[in-house]
Amino acid sequence: MSDFITDVDPGDVLHYEITVHNSGAAVATGVALADSVPANTTYVAGSTTLNGNVVADPAAGVSPLQNGILINAPEDSTPGNMRADAGATVSNVATITFDVVVATDVINGTIISN
Numbered sequence: 691m692s693d694f695i696t697d698v699d700p701g702d703v704l705h706y707e708i709t710v711h712n713s714g715a716a717v718a719t720g721v722a723l724a725d726s727v728p729a730n731t732t733y734v735a736g737s738t739t740l741n742g743n744v745v746a747d748p749a750a751g752v753s754p755l756q757n758g759i760l761i762n763a764p765e766d767s768t769p770g771n772m773r774a775d776a777g778a779t780v781s782n783v784a785t786i787t788f789d790v791v792v793a794t795d796v797i798n799g800t801i802i803s804n
Contacts, residue, residue, distance in 0.1 A: 698802060700794045703734065706804055710761055710784040712772035720770045723786060724758030728804045731790035738788040753788060761786060 698704065708725065712718045727733045733753040738745040741764045745754045760769035765781040775782040792802065 698792055700792050700796050702792045704731065704790050704792065704802070706788050706790070708786045710772070711782065712774055713776055714774050716774050718772045721761055721772050722758045722770065723755060723761050725755040725804070727753055727790055728802050730793045730796045730800055730802050732793065734789035734791060738786070740786055741784060755788065
């Protein structure tokens with residue numbers, strides 16, 4: 691399911707939330723997530739979180755997701771581990787968030803998507 695905002699202005703902050711769940715039959719190890727900063731936006735330094743905990747930027751203004759990070763659900767703090775769970779219990783869902791700012795020179799009607 692996707693949420694769409696119809697009107698965004700230059701300088702607006704967009705908040706992204708990604709959830710990951712292992713619905714398979716076996717424990718997953720080495721689970722990583724990589725995601726690019728959307729075109730026509732700039733990453734907000736220090737805004738990435740994993741399960742509510744801040745993830746350090748690898749360099750000033752660079753998203754940790756650019757090269758990927760190991761993720762885990764709150765119930766198991768081992769980086770990259772996600773147990774199998776057909777029911778998607780809340781404690782077994784990794785939640786990653788980050789913010790970006792819409793470029794000040796973005797042209798009206800530009801679609802920003804991730």
